[in-house]
Amino acid sequence: MNELNKKLLITFLIIFSLGITALFVLREATESKIQNLNVISSVPNFELTNFNGEIFSDSNLNEKITIISFIFTRCEGACPIMSKNFSVLQTRFENSDLVQFVSITVDPEYDSDSILESFYDQYSNNNNWYFLRGDIVDIIELSENVFFLSASLLPGGHSTRFVLVDQKKQIRKFYEGTVDANVMELQNDIVTLINQS
Amino acid sequence: MKRKLFFRSAVTATILSYLLIFVGGLVRVSGSGMGCPDWPKCFGRWIPPTHIDQIPSYIDATSFNIVLAWIEYSNRSLGVLVGLSIIILNVVAIYYFRKELKLFFASILSLILVITNGALGAIVVSSVLNPFIVSLHMILALMLVSALSYICIESYKLIHIEKFKNLEINKILSRSLILFWVLIVVEILLGTGIRTNLELVSIENPLLSKGEQLNVLSSYKYLHSLLGFGLLFFSIYINYHLRDNSLLLAKQLGYFILAMVALQIFLGELMVFFDLPQLTRLFHTWGSSWLVGVIIILYNCMKNE
Numbered sequence: 218m219n220e221l222n223k224k225l226l227i228t229f230l231i232i233f234s235l236g237i238t239a240l241f242v243l244r245e246a247t248e249s250k251i252q253n254l255n256v257i258s259s260v261p262n263f264e265l266t267n268f269n270g271e272i273f274s275d276s277n278l279n280e281k282i283t284i285i286s287f288i289f290t291r292c293e294g295a296c297p298i299m300s301k302n303f304s305v306l307q308t309r310f311e312n313s314d315l316v317q318f319v320s321i322t323v324d325p326e327y328d329s330d331s332i333l334e335s336f337y338d339q340y341s342n343n344n345n346w347y348f349l350r351g352d353i354v355d356i357i358e359l360s361e362n363v364f365f366l367s368a369s370l371l372p373g374g375h376s377t378r379f380v381l382v383d384q385k386k387q388i389r390k391f392y393e394g395t396v397d398a399n400v401m402e403l404q405n406d407i408v409t410l411i412n413q414s
Numbered sequence: 415m416k417r418k419l420f421f422r423s424a425v426t427a428t429i430l431s432y433l434l435i436f437v438g439g440l441v442r443v444s445g446s447g448m449g450c451p452d453w454p455k456c457f458g459r460w461i462p463p464t465h466i467d468q469i470p471s472y473i474d475a476t477s478f479n480i481v482l483a484w485i486e487y488s489n490r491s492l493g494v495l496v497g498l499s500i501i502i503l504n505v506v507a508i509y510y511f512r513k514e515l516k517l518f519f520a521s522i523l524s525l526i527l528v529i530t531n532g533a534l535g536a537i538v539v540s541s542v543l544n545p546f547i548v549s550l551h552m553i554l555a556l557m558l559v560s561a562l563s564y565i566c567i568e569s570y571k572l573i574h575i576e577k578f579k580n581l582e583i584n585k586i587l588s589r590s591l592i593l594f595w596v597l598i599v600v601e602i603l604l605g606t607g608i609r610t611n612l613e614l615v616s617i618e619n620p621l622l623s624k625g626e627q628l629n630v631l632s633s634y635k636y637l638h639s640l641l642g643f644g645l646l647f648f649s650i651y652i653n654y655h656l657r658d659n660s661l662l663l664a665k666q667l668g669y670f671i672l673a674m675v676a677l678q679i680f681l682g683e684l685m686v687f688f689d690l691p692q693l694t695r696l697f698h699t700w701g702s703s704w705l706v707g708v709i710i711i712l713y714n715c716m717k718n719e
Contacts (some may be wrong), residue, residue: 239693242444248481261600302571396474398451405620
């Protein structure tokens with residue numbers, strides 16, 4: 218074998234092994250994204266009401282990919298950003314009837330049905346976003362024990378995290394609802410869940 | 415001796431930079447760009463965490479994915495290695511080649527480019543992978559390997575002066591190569607534009623498949639294919655002019671360019687028909703970076719003072 222052929226062979230082998238490595242890394246990356254969406258826990262029975270008086274219970278989570286947030290309308294810091302992010306996601310997934318959004322008020326005393334409705338009008342551009350209220354004790358219980366989100370010193374002390382719940386009422390992952398990178402990650406995870414179903 | 419040292423450090427820096435472009439492409443196609451949410455550290459550590467417990471409390475641990483973190487980290491650490499190799503190159507250049515102005519300034523330029531691109535890496539992360547900034551990050555990397563390829567061939571010529579002494583200069587060929595390089599850059603910019611727009615479309619329309627995203631793009635995507643075929647004929651033309659060239663290296667580079675352009679067209683069409691497979695995207699990008707460097711080397715082969 219002459220010098221040139223030798224060099225060509227070595228180059229080819231290097232590129233070939235780079236390709237194999239890349240293939241392996243790409244597979245690992247795809248796997249890891251699914252792994253990272255492992256089931257955390259199941260959502261138990263609960264019952265709240267939408268601003269139009271309809272009951273919204275855990276059974277409404279069946280067969281849907283639900284993104285949940287805890288907010289209140291008088292909040293001036295995180296909630297507008299969180300709700301804006303919900304709006305954006307709502308638009309981006311408007312062609313999927315699998316995806317729905319739920320915002321639970323942590324200030325049900327002030328946030329009456331009509332206030333929630335005007336908040337809905339302000340942010341929602343589709344009818345798949347529910348603004349729920351109920352007894353404050355139930356809401357604290359839901360936040361802390363079901364969704365593992367802190368709920369001390371309400372309403373100001375609510376969590377700014379989004380919760381991703383899959384079609385089987387299982388909590389899959391949490392996202393910082395005010396951080397663009399995490400919202401983007403949520404978007405990608407929703408796509409993963411949709412593609413899996 | 416010092417010429418060999420300079421040549422070797424240039425070759426090392428170039429090979430490492432090409433490897434870096436490959437790893438960078440891998441970060442992009444695997445979607446690992448946000449694998450480390452902070453910069454330059456990764457989850458507050460110089461070596462990424464291997465376990466979720468190692469993540470400091472001020473960083474949200476739910477976004478931790480060990481595989482993505484290490485892919486992103488390999489890009490960053492290889493970047494540091496490239497930076498070091500270019501610093502060494504510059505030390506040699508400053509020490510021995512202050513009077514060889516072309517080499518000296520090309521070395522300084524490569525140093526500026528690598529530092530700028532490292533800093534741009536921080537913006538890539540803080541912009542949450544804005545497709546324009548990610549593309550700019552790649553374009554700067556292409557400029558870097560262009561500068562380094564130039565240093566490689568020029569320092570090679572310093573070692574092998576006798577090989578390049580009695581070269582017949584073919585003006586048509588030289589001018590063709592300049593045009594070819596410009597067209598390759600245009601072709602890369604078109605390709606980058608397609609990719610940038612695909613990513614923008616995919617952010618706004620996450621439910622579209624890759625094929626559907628491609629359909630959304632306007633017709634300039636055909637320009638990319640068209641120019642690609644044009645470049646294939648152009649590289650045949652260049653090989654025709656190289657057929658009697660006395661320099662074996664030049665002929666070999668000519669064949670390489672032709673084969674690479676053909677391969678790029680093959681990979682490109684493969685992507686259109688098979689929903690943009692990740693590995694194909696990776697090698698399509700990487701191949702284009704090889705072309706940029708190799709044409710510069712060939713052009714400077716053909717030139718003597």
